[in-house]
Amino acid sequence: MKLNETIKSILERKSVRRYTDEPVGEETLSTLVEAARWAPSGLNNQPWRFVTIESREKLDEVAGFTKYAKILNNSTAAIGVFLDTSTIYHREKDIQSIGAAIENILIAAEALGVGACWLGEILNRREEVEKALEVAPTLELMAVIALGHPPETDEGSNAARKGRLPSETLIVGKF
Numbered sequence: 001m002k003l004n005e006t007i008k009s010i011l012e013r014k015s016v017r018r019y020t021d022e023p024v025g026e027e028t029l030s031t032l033v034e035a036a037r038w039a040p041s042g043l044n045n046q047p048w049r050f051v052t053i054e055s056r057e058k059l060d061e062v063a064g065f066t067k068y069a070k071i072l073n074n075s076t077a078a079i080g081v082f083l084d085t086s087t088i089y090h091r092e093k094d095i096q097s098i099g100a101a102i103e104n105i106l107i108a109a110e111a112l113g114v115g116a117c118w119l120g121e122i123l124n125r126r127e128e129v130e131k132a133l134e135v136a137p138t139l140e141l142m143a144v145i146a147l148g149h150p151p152e153t154d155e156g157s158n159a160a161r162k163g164r165l166p167s168e169t170l171i172v173g174k175f
């Protein structure tokens, strides 16, 4: 397989759940939002909205709404990803588009050497997160992405690379 830089970032990306104290920084956060902004969306509807978080207090407040609190307590930044329900054209496709935007953020983070973890469990307390992040009532939380610089030795929760089903199992047809 030919591995250019983009393919490498896709194949080497993994969820990072522990971080150093080094700030992610506003410039990197902007680049990550830029990557998300250029994701494909049905009808180019761009249903995504973002809240960037660098404030220690806010990260800890949002951490209180997930059983994966430790990840956000340890992260130095996060991005709240929202669906703007006021611009929905097709709920399923709009949510798929948001998945594409989130994946763009994860791949871009990997390319920049920033660790990231997609947090979905936090949706169990969606409304409390929406309130904490002071978003308009039309915005529905889709995920929070925890961010930070990975430790040099990645002993701990994110040490092991997760396996994947073999492609022979996944390709269920070939013509």
Ligand SMILES: Cc1cc2nc3c(=O)[nH]c(=O)nc-3n(C[C@H](O)[C@H](O)[C@H](O)COP(=O)(O)O)c2cc1C
Residues within 6 Å of the ligand: 013, 014, 015, 016, 017, 068, 071, 117, 118, 119, 120, 121, 122, 161, 162
């Ligand atoms: C929709 C979705 C929700 C997820 N929610 C969480 C979560 O709440 N907490 C967490 O630690 N990881 C969460 N993850 C990360 C997955 O656990 C992780 O992607 C998966 O185990 C594969 O590992 P990898 O990302 O290292 O390849 C989520 C991933 C997705 C796509």
